[in-house]
Structures are given as structure tokens and as C-alpha cells.
Amino acid sequence: MMNHHLCRNLILLLSLTGFSAYLSGAGEDEWKFEVLHRKTGLPFYGLLISESPNQVVFKCIVRKPGSPTLVFTENFEKSTIQKIERLPEPERNLLAAKLDALAKERERLATTLRSLDPKSVAGKNPVEYVKLEKAIWPTSNKETAFSYNSQYFTLITNSRAEMAQLAAIQLEQVYSAYARTLPPRRINIKPTSILLTNSLDEYQAILKTSGINIKNPAYFDLNKNQVICGSDLDRLINSQEEISLFHSRALQELQKKENDLKQIYKNKIPPDLASSLLDNRKKIKQADDKNLEMIQKERKRLFERLYHEAFHAYLSCAVFDPREGEIPLWLNEGLAQIFEAAVFEIGELRIGHADKTRLESVKLALNQNALPSIKDLLTAQPALFLVYHPSEKETSQRMYFASWALAFNLAFKQKILGKPVLDDYAKAVKSGANPIACFEKLTGKTLQDFEKEHQAYLKGLRLDGISNAK
Numbered sequence: 001m002m003n004h005h006l007c008r009n010l011i012l013l014l015s016l017t018g019f020s021a022y023l024s025g026a027g028e029d030e031w032k033f034e035v036l037h038r039k040t041g042l043p044f045y046g047l048l049i050s051e052s053p054n055q056v057v058f059k060c061i062v063r064k065p066g067s068p069t070l071v072f073t074e075n076f077e078k079s080t081i082q083k084i085e086r087l088p089e090p091e092r093n094l095l096a097a098k099l100d101a102l103a104k105e106r107e108r109l110a111t112t113l114r115s116l117d118p119k120s121v122a123g124k125n126p127v128e129y130v131k132l133e134k135a136i137w138p139t140s141n142k143e144t145a146f147s148y149n150s151q152y153f154t155l156i157t158n159s160r161a162e163m164a165q166l167a168a169i170q171l172e173q174v175y176s177a178y179a180r181t182l183p184p185r186r187i188n189i190k191p192t193s194i195l196l197t198n199s200l201d202e203y204q205a206i207l208k209t210s211g212i213n214i215k216n217p218a219y220f221d222l223n224k225n226q227v228i229c230g231s232d233l234d235r236l237i238n239s240q241e242e243i244s245l246f247h248s249r250a251l252q253e254l255q256k257k258e259n260d261l262k263q264i265y266k267n268k269i270p271p272d273l274a275s276s277l278l279d280n281r282k283k284i285k286q287a288d289d290k291n292l293e294m295i296q297k298e299r300k301r302l303f304e305r306l307y308h309e310a311f312h313a314y315l316s317c318a319v320f321d322p323r324e325g326e327i328p329l330w331l332n333e334g335l336a337q338i339f340e341a342a343v344f345e346i347g348e349l350r351i352g353h354a355d356k357t358r359l360e361s362v363k364l365a366l367n368q369n370a371l372p373s374i375k376d377l378l379t380a381q382p383a384l385f386l387v388y389h390p391s392e393k394e395t396s397q398r399m400y401f402a403s404w405a406l407a408f409n410l411a412f413k414q415k416i417l418g419k420p421v422l423d424d425y426a427k428a429v430k431s432g433a434n435p436i437a438c439f440e441k442l443t444g445k446t447l448q449d450f451e452k453e454h455q456a457y458l459k460g461l462r463l464d465g466i467s468n469a470k
Contacts, residue, residue: 031098033061035085036076036264044074047095048086054078062176063333069102070176127391130168132161138195139205150175152189152314153227157196159234165304169197174307174312179349181335181417184318192313203230218305220312222322227309231302233295240291249282254280298332308340325426328435329385330377333400334407342417352412352465356402360407362458365398372402374451378435405458412465414443414455 033045036058046061055075062070087095135147137158145158148168152175156163171194197203200217206228212219218229258277261269269277314330320326341355365371372380377399384399411417425442429435436447443450453469460468 015250024375025417030213031061031063032087032091032095033094034058034087034092037082037084038076038080039082040080046071046393047092047099048084049073056081056084058261061099061231069097070173071102072384077288079167090136098224130165130172132164132168139202140207150191152178152318153192153194153310155194155196157198159196159198160237162359163196163198163233164254166221167303170303171306171310174310174339176341177342178314179318181351181411182422183418184316184391185423186318186321189318190225192310193224194306194310194313194315195226195228197228197230198231203228204358218309219307225313227306227313229302229306229309231298231305233298233302234297236291236295240247240295243291244288247288250284251281257336304340307342311339314443320423325423326432327422327426328395328429330380330399331383331407331410334403334405335387335411337400337404338411354461354463354465357433358401358404359461359463361397361401363461365401366455370398371405372398374406374454375436377406378439378447408461408465409454409457416442 034048035058036044036046036048038044040241044058044060047055047059049059051057055071055077057075059071059073070095130148132146132148134143135145135156136143137145137156145156146156146161148164150168150172153171155164155168155171157167159167195206197206203217207214207219210221212221212223217231218227220227249315254277258269261273261277261367315327315332315335316322326332337355337358338351341353341358342351362371380399385396385403416422425438428441429437440447440450445453456469457467462468
């Protein structure tokens with residue numbers, strides 16, 4: 001779950017930028033909300049989930065016509081709440097039903113890609129699809145793509161419509177998470193162009209046209225304010241469609257064979273023949289499951305790459321003007337990793353959890369005294385994060401894990417990312433000031449003291465993002 005300090009930044013951002021529709025909860029069909037009024041700060045609109053003597057769980061809902069509904073669940077201490085305006089029971093039930101339908105519809109979008117059957121949503125009335133426009137695809141100069149326009153980005157993709165819908169919804173939500181963690185500082189924000197290709201060949205073709213020769217499957221071009229991301233997901237899906245059709249015919253043949261055997265043996269098929277039929281069905285199911293799992297993993301990797309590169313883009317176009325200030329590479333990469341691991345559960349985005357793989361790797365490195373120290377991070381040269389030779393991969397990985405760990409501490413324990421002191425830090429780093437002195441001013445502690453607390457924090461950190469460290 002997200003800290004409501006971060007959510008407060010989103011509400012403040014929306015009010016400052018004039019999106020009153022977000023604040024009032026207004027949507028195209030005027031959803032009615034319950035309202036949680038705090039003793040300080042702007043109210044939250046949504047649905048009361050549960051209430052105990054000391055705490056309230058509230059599902060916050062943010063809506064704007066033409067954009068995906070944003071949903072995030074928060075815990076509020078009773079002592080911080082002034083009052084809660086509750087809906088009559090019939091209207092509460094209606095709102096809960098709308099949220100349930102929204103979650104199912106988004107899951108159906110994801111399932112469509114898993115099931116590889118575009119007809120699986122045919123004939124249904126979706127609660128919410130984002131508005132896609134026809135667009136010109138760069139390598140063909142023809143209207144063969146979809147586009148979606150948002151405040152912070154413009155998505156252009158030549159992938160299938162289901163993929164375009166899912167990408168637009170999840171990018172919209174993850175950008176809102178960027179804004180909650182690091183509210184925009186720049187006034188004139190130029191949306192980042194995000195090109196999502198339907199094949200790695202298309203991706204390489206676009207890079208070649210731009211004179212870029214890299215092997216990374218995603219890339220952020222700072223000068224063009226453009227994210228380019230490639231994936232073989234469409235090829236895998238097309239292949240799976242053919243395999244599924246073949247398996248469907250094979251199952252029909254097995255069923256026909258079983259019916260013939262039942263007729264021949266008067267419904268008492270010999271055990272060896274029955275076992276053969278069962279084994280063949282199991283093999284088909286296992287093959288289908290394996291192929292679908294491969295597609296799910298590829299889709300997960302695709303969105304991780306998108307979130308990672310989009311964060312770098314957001315940082316440069318909405319937060320820090322590169323001419324005035326910039327956060328160092330370790331923090332930039334550390335935060336990008338946090339958002340790369342964002343979780344979408346039944347239509348709801350969640351950050352603040354600790355990524356399992358990274359957390360286990362960090363704790364193992366700590367136990368082996370192999371995790372780079374904070375001083376190592378602060379004084380590291382950019383080359384340590386790059387891999388030019390296989391022998392450099394281990395060092396690069398350790399730097400990334402250490403960056404993730406320190407960024408996680410700053411974001412969710414120290415909660416300094418939305419504060420003015422971060423602007424001062426970025427400007428000081430840009431000016432070439434001593435990186436250790438800059439960090440000590442940022443945290444208000446000596447490097448030695450913070451390092452000691454940081455290691456204890458990491459050793460006690462759990463998957464839910466809470467540390468047992470005292």
C-alpha cells in the first residue's frame with residue numbers, strides 16, 4: 001500500500017494543475033463517493049473499506065473524463081481524521097459494484113492477452129476502455145498504429161488493440177505514482193513520446209534510423225524526450241494462437257476417439273487406452289500452460305522496461321530541469337527500479353512493497369559483506385553501472401541492488417523525496433559539491449550514523465515494505 005503522504009502530493013498536484021474533476025470525483029457518469037476529511041490537508045474521495053478503534057482503511061478513487069480511473073488503498077490513523085461523509089447503503093453498494101466491475105474489466109484485458117482470444121471480450125459492455133486514436137507509425141509512415149494522449153506522455157504503438165489498452169491504463173497509473181512520490185517541479189511539461197513496438201525488429205529499425213547502436217530492449221532518449229521499447233510479445237502471441245488452434249483440433253480428435261472407444265467397449269474403455277487418452281490431454285494442457293507462462297513473463301518484462309525508462313523520462317521532463325539540478329545516477333536508477341517493480345492487483349497499482357528478488361539479493365550481499373556502502377554509491381563513476389564485458393556484470397548488479405536499497409529507504413522510511421531538501425540536493429550535486437556532504441545535508445545525519453541505521457533497516461525489511469529494525 002502507498003503511504004498517504006504520497007497520495008496527498010497527488011491531490012495537491014491535481015488541485016494546482018486545475019484538474020478539479022479529479023478532486024470532486026467527477027467522471028463521465030458522475031460516480032458518487034464517500035469523503036474522508038482529515039484534520040489537515042485536502043480530503044480523499046472513495047469508499048470506506050473497514051474501520052477499527054484506531055485505524056480506517058479507505059479506497060481512494062481519482063477520476064477524470066477520458067482517462068483511466070486510479071484506485072489506491074490507504075490506511076489512516078483515526079487521530080488524523082476529522083470526519084467521514086458516508087453514502088447511503090444503496091449508493092455504497094453501487095460504488096462497490098462499479099469498483100468490482102472495473103477490476104474485472106481490467107483483469108479481462110490482461111486475460112485477453114493471456115488467453116490469446118480477442119473474441120473473449122466480444123459482446124461485452126466494458127466499464128472502461130481508454131480512447132485510442134489512429135496514428136502514423138514512424139517506420140512505415142502509414143496510419144497503422146494506435147495512440148493515447150496523457151498529461152505526461154503520448155503512447156504510440158503498432159501492437160494489437162488489447163495491448164495498447166492495457167499499456168495506456170497501466171502507464172497512466174504508474175505516472176500518477178511518479179507524481180505522488182516526486183511531485184512535478186517544472187511548469188511547462190512537454191509529454192514524453194513513448195513508442196511501443198510489436199517486435200524487436202521494429203525496435204532495432206527505429207534505433208538504427210536514430211543512429212543508436214545498443215542491445216538494451218528499451219531506451220530513453222533525453223534529447224528527444226522519447227522512450228522506445230521493444231518486445232517480441234506479438235510474435236509469441238501469434239505463435240500461441242496457432243498452437244492453441246492445433247491443440248484444439250487435437251483435443252477434438254481425442255474426444256472423437258474416446259467416443260468411438262466408448263461405443264466399441266460399451267462405455268468400459270480398457271485402462272491402458274483410457275490412460276493413453278488422459279496422458280495425451282495432460283501433455284496438451286502442460287504445453288498450453290508453458291506457452292502461456294512464457295507470454296506472461298514476457299509481458300511482465302515488457303512493462304518493467306516501460307516503467308523503468310518512463311521514470312527516467314518523467315524525472316527529466318517534469319521534476320528537475322537538467323540545466324539547474326539533477327539527482328545522481330544511483331538515486332535515479334534506484335527509484336526507477338522501485339517503479340519497475342510496481343504491482344497491479346485487480347486494477348489497482350501498489351508500490352511500497354519490497355521486490356522479493358532484490359530484497360533477497362541485498363540481504364545476501366549484506367551477510368557476505370559484499371553490498372556496496374553508501375559512500376561507494378555516492379562516489380561511484382557511471383561506468384560501474386554499465387556492463388561492457390561479462391566480468392563486469394557482478395559489479396554492476398551489486399551497484400544496482402545497493403541503489404535500489406538506498407532509494408527504497410529514502411522513499412518509504414525517510415520520506416524525503418517530496419520535500420524541498422531534495423531540490424537543494426539536486427542543485428548542489430549539479431554544481432559539483434562534495435557528494436558526501438550533500439548526502440549528509442539531505443538526510444540530516446552523518447554518513448557513518450546513516451550507514452549504520454540503513455543496514456539495520458535493510459536487515460529488518462520485509463516484503464510488505466515494513467522494517468522490523470528498531
